Amino acid sequence: MKITELIGISSIKLNALAKEGIHDAQDLLFFFPRRYLDRTNVQKIGQLRGIGEEVTIAGTISQINELGFKARKRLEIVIKDETGGIKAIWFKGGYYIKKRFKIGQKIALFGTVKQFGRHLSMAHPETDDLGEVSDLANFSTIVAIYPSGQHFHKARLYNSIIQKWITQLLNHSSLCSLIPEFIPEYIRSTYSFPNRTDAIRAIHTPSSHEAHKQALRRFKFEEFFLFQLSMERIHGERRTSKAGPRLTNNTPNTRLYFDQVLPFELTSGQKSALKNIQDDVRSGQQMNRLIQGDVGAGKTVVAMGALLMAVDNGYQGALVAPTEILAEQHFASLRKAFSKLDISIRLLIGGQKTGLRREILTDIEGGTCNIIVGTHAVIQKGVNFHKLGMVVIDEQHRFGVQQRAALLQKANNPHMLVMSATPIPRSLAMSLYADLDISLIKGLPKGRKAIRTAIRSEKKRTDVYHFVEQEISDGGQIYIIYPLIEESEVLDLKDATAGFQQISQRFPSARVALLHGRISSEEKDAIMQSFTKGEIDILVSTTVIEVGVDVPNASVMIIEHAERFGLSQLHQLRGRIGRGSRQSYCILIPDHAVSKSGAVRLKTMERTTDGFEIAEVDLKLRGPGDFLGTKQSGLPDFKFADIIQDQDLLGIAKNQARELMRKDSLLSKQEHFELKQFFESYYREKNQFYGLA
Ligand code: ADP
Ligand code: MG
Numbered sequence: 275m276k277i278t279e280l281i282g283i284s285s286i287k288l289n290a291l292a293k294e295g296i297h298d299a300q301d302l303l304f305f306f307p308r309r310y311l312d313r314t315n316v317q318k319i320g321q322l323r324g325i326g327e328e329v330t331i332a333g334t335i336s337q338i339n340e341l342g343f344k345a346r347k348r349l350e351i352v353i354k355d356e357t358g359g360i361k362a363i364w365f366k367g368g369y370y371i372k373k374r375f376k377i378g379q380k381i382a383l384f385g386t387v388k389q390f391g392r393h394l395s396m397a398h399p400e401t402d403d404l405g406e407v408s409d410l411a412n413f414s415t416i417v418a419i420y421p422s423g424q425h426f427h428k429a430r431l432y433n434s435i436i437q438k439w440i441t442q443l444l445n446h447s448s449l450c451s452l453i454p455e456f457i458p459e460y461i462r463s464t465y466s467f468p469n470r471t472d473a474i475r476a477i478h479t480p481s482s483h484e485a486h487k488q489a490l491r492r493f494k495f496e497e498f499f500l501f502q503l504s505m506e507r508i509h510g511e512r513r514t515s516k517a518g519p520r521l522t523n524n525t526p527n528t529r530l531y532f533d534q535v536l537p538f539e540l541t542s543g544q545k546s547a548l549k550n551i552q553d554d555v556r557s558g559q560q561m562n563r564l565i566q567g568d569v570g571a572g573k574t575v576v577a578m579g580a581l582l583m584a585v586d587n588g589y590q591g592a593l594v595a596p597t598e599i600l601a602e603q604h605f606a607s608l609r610k611a612f613s614k615l616d617i618s619i620r621l622l623i624g625g626q627k628t629g630l631r632r633e634i635l636t637d638i639e640g641g642t643c644n645i646i647v648g649t650h651a652v653i654q655k656g657v658n659f660h661k662l663g664m665v666v667i668d669e670q671h672r673f674g675v676q677q678r679a680a681l682l683q684k685a686n687n688p689h690m691l692v693m694s695a696t697p698i699p700r701s702l703a704m705s706l707y708a709d710l711d712i713s714l715i716k717g718l719p720k721g722r723k724a725i726r727t728a729i730r731s732e733k734k735r736t737d738v739y740h741f742v743e744q745e746i747s748d749g750g751q752i753y754i755i756y757p758l759i760e761e762s763e764v765l766d767l768k769d770a771t772a773g774f775q776q777i778s779q780r781f782p783s784a785r786v787a788l789l790h791g792r793i794s795s796e797e798k799d800a801i802m803q804s805f806t807k808g809e810i811d812i813l814v815s816t817t818v819i820e821v822g823v824d825v826p827n828a829s830v831m832i833i834e835h836a837e838r839f840g841l842s843q844l845h846q847l848r849g850r851i852g853r854g855s856r857q858s859y860c861i862l863i864p865d866h867a868v869s870k871s872g873a874v875r876l877k878t879m880e881r882t883t884d885g886f887e888i889a890e891v892d893l894k895l896r897g898p899g900d901f902l903g904t905k906q907s908g909l910p911d912f913k914f915a916d917i918i919q920d921q922d923l924l925g926i927a928k929n930q931a932r933e934l935m936r937k938d939s940l941l942s943k944q945e946h947f948e949l950k951q952f953f954e955s956y957y958r959e960k961n962q963f964y965g966l967a
Contacts, residue, residue: 275299275446280439290429294421299443299452303474305436306914307418310480311382311402320357325389331360332382332404335375351375353383360387361395374427380404382419403432416480440478449474456948457496461930467492491923494915498927500956501912505928506935507957518560518687519663523552525586527615528579535614540575543567543715547576550713551691555583555664561689564670566696567715568885569849570722573693574604574824576715577666578611580691585617585644589663589688592646594653594681596669598623598795599802600821604668605647606803607824612645622648622657625795653680661685667692669821695821695846695885725852727860727880729836738861739780742812742830746784750829750856751805752812753819755847757838773834774814781812789815821846826854836862836879837872841892844879852883871895 277283277291277299296302317329333355342348349364349372362383364371375381385399402419420436443449455470462469468476468488476489532540540548547565554561567573581591593608595601605621612619620634620643637643641660646652662685667678670692682690692710730738742752754777756770774788787801787810798818804810806825813819813828817839831851833839839847844862852858862876878891917924934946941950 275443275448275452277302281442282435282438286429287431287435290423290425290431293425294423302436302439303443303453303478304913305420305440306477308421309419310486311417311419312483316382318357319353319355319360319394322358322360322387322394325387328384328386330382330384331355332380333360335377335379335381338372338375338377340372353381358394361393362399362401363395363397365397374401374403403427404434416483416486418478418480437478444475444478454948454952456952457492457499458934458945458949460945461499462492465495465926467495490914494912494920495923495927497912497915498920498924499931500953502924502927502931503935503953504957506931507939516560516687517558518555518689519584519587519589520558521555521583521587521589521663521689523556523583525583527586527612527617528582530615531582531612532579535611536575538719541572541715541717541719543717544572544576547713547715548579550711551576551580552583554711555580555689560687561691562710563691564710564712565691565693565715566712567693568718569695569846570718570853571695571715572719573668573695573715574607577668577691577693578608580664580666580689581608581645582615584664584689587663589661590638590641590644590646590659591664591666592648592652592659592662592681592684593666593668594648594650596649596821597818598649599798599818599823600668601647601649602795602799602802603806603823606806608645608647617645618643619645619647622646622651623795624649624651650677653677653684657684659684662688664688665690670694695849696842696889721855722852723855723857725848725858725860725883727848727862727883729862729864729876729880732863732866735863738832738863741859741861742832743781745830745859746781746811749827751808751810751825751827753828753831753850754812754814755819755831755833756814756816757835769834770814770816777812777814784811785809786812786814789813789818791816791818817843817847819847819850823850824853825850827856828853829856829858830861831859832861832863834863835865836876837864837868839875841875841878841888841895844875845885845888848879848883 277288277297291297291302294305296305311330311332316332319331319333322329322331331353333353335351336354336359337350337352339350340347341350347365351362352359353362360383362385381404382402383396383399384402385396388395388397403422418437418440420433422433423431426432443452446452449471453470453474457467457470461467466488467473468485470492473489473492476485477493480486480489547567551561551563554563565573565576577593581593584591593604595604601621601623605619608619618637620637622631622634622638626634634643635657638646639658639660646659651657665681665684665688667681667690670678678690678692682688745752754773756773770788770790774786778786787805789798789801793801801810801813802823805813805828808827828851831848833844833847836844848860851860860879862879864872864876868876874891874895878888882888915923934941937943938946941953
């Protein structure tokens with residue numbers, strides 16, 4: 275059935291649907307309700323008693339009034355059902371809201387009941403348009419409320435119309451072919467997943483909450499299952515077909531570096547990660563390994579080990595970082611670390627002079643350069659390696675999967691090591707990154723003193739500065755961080771610049787520098803180098819130093835407007851201190867007004883330095899999509915499923931996918947016929963996305 279056959283469809287309505295991504299009947303069937311109005315739970319206005327209670331009511335608009343002037347303008351509407359009336363009030367934006375209502379319209383309100391004098395009211399309730407034609411007495415038990423797309427209202431696309439259309443589709447004889455079943459029967463029966471048509475019915479016209487829940491579970495499983503099947507396929511292909519360079523261990527440079535040059539002993543986490551890498555690279559298969567370790571765990575040394583293994587076996591190694599500052603820093607520390615070794619290292623970043631760039635590219639292509647450190651610039655066309663054997667990607671969550679894939683295409687199956695400080699629970703990581711093996715570096719190097727963190731109000735600024743003075747005279751170095759406001763780089767710059775001037779005046783004898791995203795990379799480089807060398811006492815900076823930067827002597831970090839930062843970001847930033855043997859301090863200075871979640875973030879920072887604990891709180895505050903940055907981390911955007919909350923389903927999907935690929939990897943059995951169609955098109959689509967297989 276075509277979408278144009280819907281009763282009462284018009285080009286205006288078609289347009290509005292298209293703007294919400296609904297182009298055909300399937301799309302409409304998969305336009306799921308935002309919430310449900312449970313009639314048994316809709317209260318009669320006359321019976322509302324509990325003041326301060328959250329309730330849903332439904333009724334007809336009997337009055338619309340605009341009151342007050344200018345800033346004190348408010349919109350009031352009165353809704354009546356057969357038992358009484360209630361006032362809904364909007365203090366701001368009333369003008370826009372008013373346009374959505376007219377007298378006689380039936381709407382539902384969801385909100386908190388208040389009492390003013392004898393009158394009941396709700397301030398800023400959620401409203402759902404029940405449509406002009408909907409008869410309140412004819413509610414089925416549970417009514418679907420659809421997301422009201424921005425363009426819906428103008429096109430008179432009321433909830434009731436969408437309901438009607440969907441009913442039309444559900445009753446159509448071709449429903450089964452519109453949404454064919456593809457989950458094999460034996461899986462559905464094992465987990466009591468309803469079949470696809472029953473499930474879609476239960477989503478739009480649920481007979482009970484339980485039925486709806488089961489149906490939703492099924493669709494979540496669907497998403498996970500296809501995802502896990504593709505992971506299995508990628509995994510399988512890698513395992514069976516991709517040979518990698520065979521590298522021997524314990525070669526001269528590696529021994530020299532680890533036995534004689536390295537000034538400290540490796541932690542047990544670092545040792546076991548290196549052992550994992552050694553085993554991988556000598557197996558003859560391509561390595562795809564993720565190193566997870568909290569900020570400051572010492573991932574760079576592990577990367578150095580991996581690079582040395584490649585170089586010692588006559589291959590080139592590449593170390594890629596998400597920012598220029600970090601790339602430059604890695605370049606400097608590799609050069610220093612390997613200064614006694616006979617290894618040529620080059621830095622490749624954007625904005626280098628043409629002559630220099632040409633020289634570097636020639637070195638890379640000719641093979642005279644052994645290790646290339648750089649940014650995205652390394653991935654670009656025109657960068658050709660002589661014999662690339664090891665790719666290390668630092669802070670991998672900052673890179674897309676495509677960029678990872680593009681790097682791998684620079685050579686014939688080089689080994690790949692990706693490093694991440696985002697603490698994802700291990701079981702979850704294993705499900706998500708089926709294409710990666712995982713090493714976890716637990717704990718921090720010995721001798722670190724736990725960073726002390728304190729929240730200080732504006733009033734305490736004098737004390738804070740006093741403390742800064744002491745630290746500087748004690749030989750310490752200070753970071754002062756200003757937030758990066760992406761929508762307004764100008765504003766952010768103003769903040770940091772003003773801060774810099776103020777600090778320079780307040781500390782006339784200190785050496786103060788300013789770092790932000792707008793200055794040239796040479797200048798940035800110069801500033802970072804002098805800070806590293808201890809020639810700068812106070813570095814005022816935006817969040818450009820957020821990831822990776824390593825200056826062990828820096829012992830104090832002051833974060834201005836601290837409540838504006840995300841929790842994981844604060845943790846990353848704080849990870850810039852506490853990297854040496856000095857006692858380090860992080861001072862969070864919030865603005866006067868801090869939101870509830872802002873306060874939770876700051877308190878959490880004060881309470882703990884444990885990355886996993888912080889990640890958990892962050893996850894709760896932000897939800898998984900935001901937390902993992904699905905787009906960036908290369909995870910698909912699941913429409914229905916939630917990778918944290920639905921972990922059990924993710925696990926089931928993984929096991930079933932694995933089992934199925936073992937039994938019928940080509941999906942050629944009859945019982946997998948539909949699945950094959952579905953999966954192949956899913957895989958093709960995602961393939962571009964993964965760029966891996
Ligand atoms: P991250 O895991 O955040 O990338 P780095 O690799 O930058 O951490 O290491 C943080 C600091 O700890 C660096 O100054 C590094 O030299 C130092 N470090 C790393 N490993 C050890 C160790 N085993 N013992 C002492 N210091 C170490
Ligand atoms: Mg690092």
